[in-house]
Amino acid sequence: MKIKILDSKISNINSVKNMIEWIGYEAQVVEDLKKIDCNDRIIIPGIGNFGSAMKYLKEKGLADQIKEVALIKKNPILGICLGMQIFMNESEESPGEKGLELIDGDVKKFEINDQNFKVPHVGWNTFKGHKNHTIFNKLDYDRHRYYFVHSYFVKCKDSSNILASTDYGIKFTSIINKENIFGFQFHPEKSLKYGAKLLKNFCEFEV
């Protein structure tokens, strides 16, 4: 089993690779998803702009490859931050640019008129799980916390795709899941042992 990290040229893949190796898995940075074994896991990190990310993925044929891996081959696949947002239908960040449509719903901008909740949402926060799932195995719910940096958040149409939510002035979805497809709004690779635990659970997830 390998953890394949898609280099979409828009993101900071190093940190993800470092943490995967730290928790004891073999990480490989790949530029496309043409050669994927059935037990490989895929991670799509992402920071930047929804529209330019989608344009890049479509130009390089990566959008179709991601869909094939996620929907037909059904490898476990994880999008982080923007990498999660592109799984949705579209985003207020880039109207008119279609997302990967792996999970039904859209990406909205935070509109909070409260000095205590500045946008972007930057810093440590936590989440509440909406249901039991192996991704939450052995989490330290008393102390766990995760590092967030974002101005947009996902809004699922089907609430069964919401695995966890976070409070920041409003309640927003911070983990999505549909079968083999996962998305984290926060950065597990920067979230100390708590992020490491979640990534480990993802690596061990079996469809």
Next chain:
Amino acid sequence: MKRIIPILLIKDRLLYKTINFKNATYIGDPFIALKIFNEKEVDELIVLDINNQNKEPDFEFLNDLASEAFMPLSYGGGISNIDYAEKIFRIGFEKVVLNTANYSNFDLLSLISGRFGSQAVICAIDYKISLFKKRSCVFMNSSKSINKNIIQFINEAVEAGAGEILLQCVNFEGTMEKMDISFIKTIVDKVNVPVIGTGGSPSHKYIKEFFDSTNASALAAGSIFVYHGPLKGVLINYPSYDLKEELIP
């Protein structure tokens, strides 16, 4: 959530601690410090290369450092163009710290903020207090100063795209006596972005006083996280989870 941030001062790939930006004392191996800070679950780390004003950042070293750091990281020292900043981000740092670059204008700050977002840019404001209690901004390891109202200067930095202000008084830095807390408070109340106060904190216990008396978003410190006891023996440390709950409102 308020943050407590260790600052690691680096010189020739080793960890040092200064007093008033001078008298760099060797502390130890930054990689060992980093491992300990991972285990202690620090909120984030700021790495500053104090010997790197006019050189390109030591990317190889920073890459090695980032590969063992599983918390948010900031780097300052020798970021003189946007390509350096981009390299720093790709290596795995979330933010760059700019000080010397802001001496003549905020062009670089504005450029980096425009491309990578304001959350990726910390503007470090170093200032000195004169004998006549006048405070002025200093640059290049406190070797140059400008005669401008500090609040005005900070507001210009924020206008240009600074996402955070790291506010440090040279007179207090490394002294472990007290912080310039009333001034920090004045700045926090007048500035619209998160302010990280630093310079002079004497102990972990003092962190509570700091957060009780200012609305700063974070406290950063060096000495209290690398020294222990009155004889200042080297011991990398950080408040435990339970202690943090008491220190942070």
